[in-house]
Amino acid sequence: MADTSYDQIDKLKNILKEKGYKLTPQRRAIVDMILKNQGNHLTTEELYNLVKKECPEIGLATVYRTVLLLEEMGIITKLDLNDGCSRYELVNEDESHHHHHLICTNCGKVIEVEGDLLESLENNIEFKYRFQIKDHSLKFYGLCSECSE
Template identity: 45%
Template sequence: MEQTAVALQKIKEQLHVANYKLTPQREAILLVLLENEKDHLSAEEIYMLVKLQNFDIGLATVYRTLEMLTELRILDKVNFNDGMARYDMRKDGAKHFHHHLLCVECGGIDEIEEDLLMEAETIVERDYAFKIMDHRLTFHGICHTCQMRHS
């Protein structure tokens, strides 16, 4: 819980710098995101979890808040080709979006924290005169659990 409080305080400071306030609605949304960080929730899932806490909030408020947090690079919007935008907390101090492993059988999503593309970025910037702002990498395959089921 202390880790959540520290993360929330850092986000509050980021909002303040960008001239936004941490309203009770925004705080409720952020708490759901922080408490479910590994789940890559959609806006509708976030809305339902906030509503479970008996918080009076509208779906439009959730969407507006998620867009604002994405613009401020507090969140990353992710699409895993399931037709639904999902949201992922950007790691504190991360220069780039982290990578994902997507199981094509069970739909499970794991995260890779290491930046595996630093050398590739250097080559792209040098050889193509292209200034990279960020990158996203998702590996599609079969997770260990699903592989074991087939053995």
């Protein structure tokens, strides 16, 4: 695992400790799998299936509780792609807003769009409506390159 993953684990360990929790082996396995699958927008069930391969004794309830805990702590965020599933991704502290997503309506692939494309639009909205924007979410639905061939 890359150094940044170890940094993230250490940071998470400190946050858990501050909130009165421990980084148990099960939580560590879940966090490791989230880090390994960064950008894959896993559901809790998908995360469970991946963690179970490396940590066979783990239960689905433990994964659900850990995901909720990590979300409460602001480590991961829920992503609603209108497919009936809650998916999760790591919160990137370097981003002031969520990034944008391209969602294939045929195969379900999710592609992250780099950079904030709405900065000038946000500035116009804030000025025109005297509204202070804290965050936004943008999803484009269509066909990925494989499905459109």
